[in-house]
Amino acid sequence: xxxxxxxxxxxxxxxxxxxxxxxxxxxxxxxxxxxxxxxxxxxxxxxxxxxxxxxxxxxxxxxxxxxxxxxxxxxxxxxxxxxxxxxxxxxxxxxxxxxxxxxxxxxxxxxxxxxxxxxxxxxxxxxxxxxxxxxxxxxxxxxxxxxxxxxxxxxxxxxxxxxxxxxxxxxxxxxxxxxxxxxxxxxxxxxxxxxxxxxxxxxxxxxxxxxxxxxxxxxxxxxxxxxxxxxxxxxxxxxxxxxxxxxxxxxxxxxxxxxxxxxxxxxxxxxxxxxxxxxxxx
Amino acid sequence: xxxxxxxxxxxxxxxxxxxxxxxxxxxxxxxxxxxxxxxxxxxxxxxxxxxxxxxxxxxxxxxxxxxxxxxxxxxxxxxxxxxxxxxxxxxxxxxxxxxxxxxxxxxxxxxxxxxxxxxxxxxxxxxxxxxxxxxxxxxxxxxxxxxxxxxxxxxxxxxxxxxxxxxxxxxxxxxxxxxxxxxxxxx
Numbered sequence: 001x002x003x004x005x006x007x008x009x010x011x012x013x014x015x016x017x018x019x020x021x022x023x024x025x026x027x028x029x030x031x032x033x034x035x036x037x038x039x040x041x042x043x044x045x046x047x048x049x050x051x052x053x054x055x056x057x058x059x060x061x062x063x064x065x066x067x068x069x070x071x072x073x074x075x076x077x078x079x080x081x082x083x084x085x086x087x088x089x090x091x092x093x094x095x096x097x098x099x100x101x102x103x104x105x106x107x108x109x110x111x112x113x114x115x116x117x118x119x120x121x122x123x124x125x126x127x128x129x130x131x132x133x134x135x136x137x138x139x140x141x142x143x144x145x146x147x148x149x150x151x152x153x154x155x156x157x158x159x160x161x162x163x164x165x166x167x168x169x170x171x172x173x174x175x176x177x178x179x180x181x182x183x184x185x186x187x188x189x190x191x192x193x194x195x196x197x198x199x200x201x202x203x204x205x206x207x208x209x210x211x212x213x214x215x216x217x218x219x220x221x222x223x224x225x226x227x228x229x230x231x232x233x234x235x236x237x238x239x240x241x242x243x244x245x246x247x248x249x250x251x252x253x254x255x256x257x258x259x260x261x262x263x264x265x266x267x268x269x270x271x272x273x274x275x276x277x278x279x280x281x282x
Numbered sequence: 283x284x285x286x287x288x289x290x291x292x293x294x295x296x297x298x299x300x301x302x303x304x305x306x307x308x309x310x311x312x313x314x315x316x317x318x319x320x321x322x323x324x325x326x327x328x329x330x331x332x333x334x335x336x337x338x339x340x341x342x343x344x345x346x347x348x349x350x351x352x353x354x355x356x357x358x359x360x361x362x363x364x365x366x367x368x369x370x371x372x373x374x375x376x377x378x379x380x381x382x383x384x385x386x387x388x389x390x391x392x393x394x395x396x397x398x399x400x401x402x403x404x405x406x407x408x409x410x411x412x413x414x415x416x417x418x419x420x421x422x423x424x425x426x427x428x429x430x431x432x433x434x435x436x437x438x439x440x441x442x443x444x445x446x447x448x449x450x451x452x453x454x455x456x457x458x459x460x461x462x463x464x465x466x467x468x469x
Contacts, residue, residue, distance in 0.1 A: 043462050045444075048304075052406050052442065060357070060411035069347045069357040069410035069430075107356055109347040109430050119317075121429055150362045150385070150407060182455050183362050183385035185407030237463040241384065241406055243444060244458030274408045 004081070004138035006282055008089030011078075011142065014280050015098025015128075018144035019074055020106035022278040023066045026057045029212040030189070030275050033250040037187060046245025050187075053240070053273055068274040071108035072146030074099045075206065076128040081137035096126040102144075111149070131203070145210060145277035151184035151270045157202055160264040169194060169266055170229060176268045177233050177249065182242020184270045189213065190233065190252040191269040195259040204255040205269035210277050213251030222254045250275075286440070290338035291380040293399045299445050301452035305403060306440040311340045311382065313434040315361050318425055319369035326372060333424035333433050336373065340380030340403075345430035346420075347410070355420040355436070357410030360384040363402070367391050374398040382443060392451050402447040404454070416441040 034057075038050040060067040076095050080086075086094075103110055103125040112126065113119040129147075156176045160168050173192060180188065193204025216223035230252040239245025250273060259265060283302075287295060289309025299305065312334050314322065322332055343363050347356030363370075363383030370381060371394035379400050384407035394400060405413055419437035426432050446454045 043465075045302075045458060046462075049406060052409055052412055056406070056409040056412035059415065063411070065350070065353075065411050065414065066347050066357040067411055068408045069345060069359050069414075070361070071347055071357075107348045107350045109345065109356070111345075111430065123429070148408075153362070181386055182404075183364065185384060237459045237466070239459065239462060241404060241444075242386075242455045242459070243404070243446075244454075244460075244462035246462075272408050 003083055003085045005085050005087045006140055008086055008091060008094035010282055011086070011091070011094045011140065012098040012101070014142050014282060015076060015095055015144060016102040016105065018142060018278045018280060019099055019102025019108065019146065022144050022146055022276040023071045023106060023108055024064050025061050026067060026274065027212070027277060029214050030250065030273070031057060033213045034187070034273060037247040037250060041245055041247050043239060043245035045243045046239045046247055049240035049243060050247060066108055067276070068148060069109055070111060070148035070150060071103065072148045072276070073112060074125060074128040075145040075147050076130050077143040077145070077210070078130070078132045079135045079141040080132055081139045082134050083138035084140055092130065095128050095130055099126050099128045100124040140282045141279060142282060143210060143277055143279040148272060148274065151188065151272040154180035154184040154270040155205070155268055157198070157265070157267040159198065160266055162262070162264045164264060166225070172266055173229050173268060174232060174236070176270070178236065180270050181238060185272040185274070186238055186242060187240055187247045187250045187273050189250050189271040189275040191271060192252065192254040193256070193267040193269070194254065194264070195257040196265060198265055200257060201265035201267040202269070204257060205267040208253035208255040209269055209271050209275055211253045213253070217254055222256060226252050226254050289340055289380070291340050291401060292338050293379070296379055296399045296401045296449050299401050299448055301445050301448045301454040301457060303445040305443045305445060307403070307443055308439050308441070309437070311342045311380070311436050311438055313342050313344050313346070313436060315343050315345050315431050316365050317428050317431045318433050319366050319373070321425060323369045323372050326376060332376070334435065337377035339378045340382065341373065341378055342436065343381065343383035346414070347430070349420070355414050355417050358414040358417055359410030360405040360407055363387060370394065374400050386455060387447060392447060392453070395447060395449055396451050399449040401445060401449055403443040404446040405441070405443050413441065
């Protein structure tokens with residue numbers, strides 16, 4: 001068996017680049033969803049807001065400036081092939097150094113405080129929220145997803161009794177979007193995680209935000225749930241920025257995993273029209 | 283209704299603005315968010331003056347990204363206003379009248395707006411690149427140690443906003459949605 005060596009410095013370089021690119025360029029699927037929603041929006045105020053949102057990401061791309069000033073907490077997902085060996089440095093430090101350099105060179109906002117209660121900006125946007133997963137193979141897949149907190153703050157988690165069933169989940173999704181209202185910069189993107197444990201449900205919800213908005217869950221049962229809930233959300237009338245209109249959400253993705261006989265955890269991670277993520281494979 | 287207005291936001295001018303109006307704002311605004319508001323309110327509690335004259339002033343809830351060389355300012359869209367609800371009535375009590383942000387406000391803020399003729403403008407959340415183009419001058423005036431949260435004086439030209447809550451307490455988040463839903467029912 002051979003082991004492929006990957007330098008820690010390479011990971012740093014990739015993270016640095018992805019931090020900048022993710023903040024300046026929206027993913028194609030998000031841009032496509034915004035344009036599609038603009039095409040079927042019939043409320044004048046909402047049309048105007050969506051036009052400005054399109055103009056905004058076009059300016060960001062053309063002038064290489066962040067789409068949004070909240071350049072987020074750097075959520076970094078690493079899928080590490082089990083036959084890859086990271087040499088020449090500490091992985092955690094390699095990722096944080098990438099974030100540090102990316103946020104400095106990209107003129108991105110440093111939004112991280114070193115203590116949740118005592119606050120105090122770390123000054124370099126570290127630490128990254130780092131998730132690692134060991135997978136087959138010898139490559140490392142790096143995804144950087146800068147997450148803004150206007151929307152993060154409107155997220156929710158609940159430990160359901162299994163008897164709450166599908167209806168319980170549906171009601172929770174609508175309730176969470178309703179409570180979020182105009183705060184998370186609608187149109188939103190809704191990530192739903194169901195199953196696992198308390199913590200896994202939240203991670204599933206965050207990972208749901210990484211899936212392209214035009215790709216439905218491969219399980220037809222959940223694909224139907226995604227379609228149904230997106231339609232219901234877009235009948236609430238909250239609209240872009242909460243000024244009223246059809247376009248309250250651009251997309252809704254559901255991710256699930258097995259859970260305990262006694263439970264049905266559900267987490268909802270709210271994101272905005274600036275749902276950013278960029279991936280590179282080393 | 284579309285309005286092009288020039289600051290300062292006098293009581294007389296504030297009274298002509300109504301929830302739902304599209305406003306293009308020109309003039310001087312001050313930036314502040316969580317930490318800056320906390321400091322300003324603590325200063326007022328100690329009987330000190332603020333780093334700027336609050337009379338008829340408009341405060342933009344924003345923490346911009348750093349300016350690249352040659353830029354006036356980085357990306358500069360609004361942050362969620364609700365986090366400033368604890369401080370907004372105090373700021374209005376010393377004369378500040380305009381607030382620019384995004385998201386819902388608490389009833390006590392709306393009450394203070396009625397009392398002091400305040401106006402709450404919504405800027406498009408997430409449109410930081412677009413909004414930065416309407417900012418023509420930016421100058422740091424206080425609390426430099428707060429980084430993105432420092433107090434800045436900005437000169438804005440034709441900044442696109444919407445009146446979300448007017449000084450009579452009308453709230454576009456309620457009326458806009460209700461009007462849209464009513465129109466949909468009637469279709």
